[in-house]
Amino acid sequence: MxxxxxxxxxxxxxxxxxxxxxxxxxxxxxxxxxxxxxxxxxxxxxxxxxxxxxxxxxxxxxxxxxxGEPLAYLLGFREFHGLRFAVTRDVLVPRPETEGLVDAALERLTDTIRPRVLDLGTGSGALAITLALLRPDAQVVATDASSQALAVAQANARLLGAAEITWQEGDWFAALSPDEPPFDLVVSNPPYLADDDPHLHDPALRHEPRMALVSGPHGMEAIALIAAQAPARLRPGGWLMLEHGATQGAAARASLQDAGFTQTETLADLQGLARITLGRWTPPVTNPSRSQGAV
Ligand SMILES: C[S@@+](CC[C@H](N)C(=O)[O-])C[C@H]1O[C@@H](n2cnc3c(N)ncnc32)[C@H](O)[C@@H]1O
Structure with missing residues (x-):
């Protein structure tokens, strides 16, 4: 100027x-x-x-x-995991606690060559792009129901040099084609506030897209849906990792366990708050004698 x-x-x-x-x-x-x-x-x-x-x-x-307008919207960017992401009012401002999802994901992918990674509800692209840059051999797919958010994410990918990510618009797993090969890892920081959560009146949250924040009457709707549908999209031994509110760890673990995940665990952020729940997809062992009708 x-x-x-x-x-x-x-x-x-x-x-x-x-x-x-x-x-x-x-x-x-x-x-x-x-x-x-x-x-x-x-x-x-x-x-x-x-x-x-x-x-x-x-x-x-x-x-x-x-x-109360978030600093990131005024500046037009936010640092995430050491990278500068452009942000607009169409995307959630990436949060430091979400960096823990990147670290947990990288730890569990160390033994997987060319891992296939899915980021559901990518927003600014923070998770998908950071994972793609830190694991250049990964095949990363990122989705969002908001075309405006996907445009921001794609611009960030160009600026940050993560050219290989595949972008899909749509409702959670429905954004993927039915013949999409299974993933080694599904990560998501879905909306997890209830429709009437009083935090929605906080000055900072008032400026962020409602669809990035609110999940339904209970707040757990998106988490439960993703947990229930993830097994069909994971290879055996693959991981699901979800960010959630600090009081939602037990409910998130229950959602994963109900869907058949094992090794379920809730991780705390740097402030000691329970923020990430993960689990491993271990398909049930079918008993051949039973499936043949033997007694
Ligand atoms: C909490 S934001 C997370 C954004 C980004 N992953 C991050 O961690 O900064 C949730 C994202 O989910 C997207 N979303 C909301 N409902 C969705 C749906 N039904 N299907 C796919 N994405 C959805 C929102 O548009 C938003 O970008």
Whole structure:
């Protein structure tokens, strides 16, 4: 952005930061964004008068941030697992706790060559793209019911160099063709809030797409559906890994166990909150004598 010359009496860059009423880190990120200046430059010129055009742009962004708009939407990006993802209001802002899903997935794929990986409800593409970049031999398929979200994810894949991902639009597993080969891993961070969850009134969540947050009257609908349908799409020994709310671990494990998963486990995030439930698809052993009608 072209800067206009500072007018006499205009605030310094440092004064803009300290007077905007935002936490320092947020204010600094917005000032870097509005000015197009690097942090080092702003530190070195903190006492200089700020440019009028930047003051206006910065104040507008700061007002939106004070009203609760997520920083990521104002900046247009969010870091996830060390990568910069473009985000728009069409996608959930990727969360640090979801990085645990990437780590859990990588750990369980160490012995699998050319693993086939499915990311259901990819949003910005955070899970699919990170896994594709960290496991370049993987064949990654990513789906979403939102065409706008898929467009953001595909743009991120181009920017980040994850060209090989296959993108499918549709409702959970129905997005896949019936003859899609089975997967070694299905990951998903599905919506898991109930329709009337009070968190939906939080200023930050109010700006995110409702379909990324809300699953149904109980909040567990998407998790239960994915768990029930995953066995048909997993190879024997394949893994299902789902993110969920901190109070949903027991219900998520029950959904996986009801669907026939074994080795079910709930993992905690860095704050000690139960956030990821996983299980292994172990098809039931059929008893040949029974299936032949013998007694
Ligand atoms: C919580 S967001 C997760 C986004 C991304 N995976 C992440 O972790 O940042 C859930 C995603 O599921 C998608 N979604 C919601 N309902 C869906 C459905 N019935 N079928 C497929 N995707 C759906 C939403 O559009 C959204 O992108």
């Amino acid at each position: 072209a800067e206009s010359a500072p007018l006499p009496g205009t605030p310094s860059w440092d004064a803009l930061l300290s007077q905007c009423g935002l936490p320092r880190l947020d204010a600094r990120a917005l000032l870097e964004h509005a000015s197009g200046r690097r942090r080092e430059w702003l530190l070195a010129h903190g006492d200089d008068p700020a440019a009028a055009s930047v003051i206006e742009a910065f104040n507008a962004l700061a007002a939106r941030r004070r009203a």
